[in-house]
Amino acid sequence: MVHGGECIQGTVRVDSAKNAVLPILAAAILTEEKVLIRDCPRLRDVDAMAGMLKMLGCECAWQQDGSLSIESSALHNWEMPDDISKEIRSSIFLLGPILGRLRRATVSYPGGCEIGIRPIDLHLKGLRALGVRITDDEGILYCDGRNMHPGDVYLDYPSVGATENVMMAAVLLDGVTYIHNAAREPEIEDLQQFMNLMGGRVRGAGTQLIEIQGVKKLHGAAFTPMPDRIAAGTLLCAAAITGGEITLQNVRTWDMIPISAKLAEMGCRLYDEEDTMHLIAPRRLSTFSEMQTQPHPGFPTDMQAQMMAVSCLARGTSVIVENVFESRFGHVSDLNRMGARIRVNGRMAVVQGVERLVGKRVCARDLRGGAALVLAGLAAEGETIVENVHLIDRGYAALENTLKKLGARIERAALK
């Protein structure tokens, strides 16, 4: 329940990135030794991944200081349980590392956010190029990696997950693997850094060509994942939409440029220094001319919904094109119910700025769309009730507490 109208103001530290942590947890099973993930965010998706690792036979335990330890010497199970695979899409990341360690794996087609078809053909094509034989029996994939070998993998599209999966599958193969047309997201660089800390020999992450020199064995490591650029962007949007002022600590300002550039275009003033970022919102935002989601370093699709919420209250008309996922406008109908004027035509949304939004009972349909509805609620008149907040918990650790610290009137309530 959000009571709108309060300015978001204050200082907050950004957590580690969900999208870095999930593949890193999967990569942790590539070694039999203990791995420690420091500053690991307490998110539903992270808990689900930890649960999955336990089912595979690993020991996985939260430490008092917020680290998560993983020990995989007893990894024995190559079958990923159907229900969890369906719950989180990141279960697909385990395919590469399980194959790397056990040379066989069974997984069902994964689930995840309801934002498109989200096929896994690129993951499978990449693994096949490394000699994995895959058979599909009514949605269950049996992967035989006994004849795995290094190779040249060409991705038809720079998929984040497929790039990470192939990196993890190749790191223990004898020889050199190249990934061509690799995704360039900063989280992939984080995975490279983590794998190299374990003794891997990977280079090129952050560019279109990644080289993985196979090694015989990986060893234990302690690693702090990168800060969450999407959580940071969401908080910047919270300040922007409420005419507030925010200081974020623990941000990699360089990674934030696609987002901060758009907010600057809307009239926000942004300053950064080392790992701190400061935003001052104008009294009324202006629109950006056009925002097109693209693979990195383009504008991130994971910020599209939140930026759309902000643009609802800007002066003028904004055009938003969603190029990455085919149906990622689930938040539009609820924003319109709150008084926004958004028209969708295929992958394009045209947002005509309005002067006010009004609180309504709305429903999160996916993680980032849910966050967008909370943002709209912060700026709306009266009370907004966002249902289905468990979807928001997938990627934000107690978002209501963070926002409350920054001056929002927001509560988590059990609704009838």
Ligand code: UD1
């Ligand atoms: C990751 C992020 C997600 C983000 C997305 C795009 C994690 C845990 N999740 O998801 O938050 O929204 O990157 O930045 O890191 N595709 C195929 N075939 C495949 C794989 C993908 O067609 O085998 C398509 C997808 O349907 C989608 C596009 O490629 O349209 C991008 O997907 P991808 O980059 O793979 O995203 P994810 O790794 O799933």
